[in-house]
Amino acid sequence: MMTTKLIADSNSKLWLAAIKPPMYSVAIMPIWVGTALAKSETGLINWGVFMAFLTAAILILAWENLLNDVFDSETGIDKNKHHSLVNLTGNKALILTIGNLCLLVAIAQIMLICWWQQDLTVLGLIILSCFLGYLYQGPPFRLGYQGLGEFLCFFAFGPVGMSAVYYSQTQTWSLLNLAVSLIVGIATSLILFCSHFHQVEDDIAAGKRSPIVRLGTQRGAQILPWFCGSIFGLTLIGVLGGFFPIWTLLSFAGVFPAIQLCRHVREYHHQPQQVSNCKFIAVSVHFWTCFLLGFGFII
Numbered sequence: 001m002m003t004t005k006l007i008a009d010s011n012s013k014l015w016l017a018a019i020k021p022p023m024y025s026v027a028i029m030p031i032w033v034g035t036a037l038a039k040s041e042t043g044l045i046n047w048g049v050f051m052a053f054l055t056a057a058i059l060i061l062a063w064e065n066l067l068n069d070v071f072d073s074e075t076g077i078d079k080n081k082h083h084s085l086v087n088l089t090g091n092k093a094l095i096l097t098i099g100n101l102c103l104l105v106a107i108a109q110i111m112l113i114c115w116w117q118q119d120l121t122v123l124g125l126i127i128l129s130c131f132l133g134y135l136y137q138g139p140p141f142r143l144g145y146q147g148l149g150e151f152l153c154f155f156a157f158g159p160v161g162m163s164a165v166y167y168s169q170t171q172t173w174s175l176l177n178l179a180v181s182l183i184v185g186i187a188t189s190l191i192l193f194c195s196h197f198h199q200v201e202d203d204i205a206a207g208k209r210s211p212i213v214r215l216g217t218q219r220g221a222q223i224l225p226w227f228c229g230s231i232f233g234l235t236l237i238g239v240l241g242g243f244f245p246i247w248t249l250l251s252f253a254g255v256f257p258a259i260q261l262c263r264h265v266r267e268y269h270h271q272p273q274q275v276s277n278c279k280f281i282a283v284s285v286h287f288w289t290c291f292l293l294g295f296g297f298i299i
């Protein structure tokens with residue numbers, strides 16, 4: 001009886017780890033920040049467009065993650081990853097089908113926005129973002145295996161993704177949105193960078209040259225404060241330059257999880273078990289920074 005409960009508990013933990021609910025804030029924040037900025041500039045929010053984009057972004061991230069498990073099962077990199085959805089279900093075709101269905105529904109939502117706007121720009125930008133996501137992990141490219149994932153991630157969630165969000169609300173472009181998208185892009189890439197610390201051994205075995213494999217965990221840990229610092233440095237430049245409202249300084253609340261992240265990784269960078277949770281501390285940096293940045297634009 002006791003053993004059955006323990007197995008059920010560890011099984012549900014594996015499923016939770018496979019689905020990674022906290023990671024979905026990564027999809028939500030560009031929509032929130034881009035829409036908040038549009039509201040601050042135009043005084044309006046189109047709630048229909050906002051909701052359609054939000055659900056599409058969540059579905060696109062689900063597609064990206066489901067396909068990541070599918071493609072990683074083909075290279076063998078996930079053979080020790082018990083919380084891979086392909087390993088959990090033993091059914092690669094099913095995961096691929098669910099992933100592609102998510103993408104299909106997401107694209108339909110984006111097409112609805114385009115139909116409301118009578119303009120295909122948002123669809124073009126989102127297809128570009130998805131293509132960057134495919135380049136990260138899909139054959140024959142697999143650019144994440146060459147250590148280029150952070151650049152793809154920066155552009156997909158930053159300048160390209162946020163331009164799509166801003167355009168979906170305003171049907172125009174904004175230099176300010178582009179500046180803010182740099183911050184969102186860097187904060188998102190920080191999560192990806194942190195996700196590699198505990199995977200060095202499996203990555204090397206599968207031929208993946210992630211930034212942490214290339215740099216080593218020690219140098220990776222030393223770079224982290226600069227990575228985090230650039231997020232807050234850019235915000236400060238925005239405020240001091242008079243481009244961002246003073247309230248965007250609220251996003252400095254993200255400094256606390258950022259300090260925790262840097263300390264944690266400095267101490268445990270070479271201990272996979274202990275450092276494995278650092279990507280979720282990075283999610284917290286991303287969440288507080290982006291949520292309060294958006295909030296700072298609308299109050």
Ligand SMILES: C/C(=C\COP(=O)(O)OP(=O)(O)O)CCC[C@H](C)CCC[C@H](C)CCCC(C)C
Nearest residue numbers: 027057064065068129130133136152153156161
């Ligand atoms: C799937 C991603 C990371 C997982 O990496 P890894 O293989 O190391 O992880 P596991 O250990 O879990 O196997 C994220 C990759 C992000 C990618 C470079 C960019 C994705 C872009 C999105 C598809 C588009 C977002 C659009 C936006 C507006 C919501």
Ligand SMILES: O=C(O)C1=CC(=O)c2ccccc2C1=O
Nearest residue numbers: 023026061065153188191192195
């Ligand atoms: O599982 C992961 O490690 C990540 C999943 C994910 O969707 C994502 C999105 C954007 C940046 C990083 C990450 C991950 O690290």
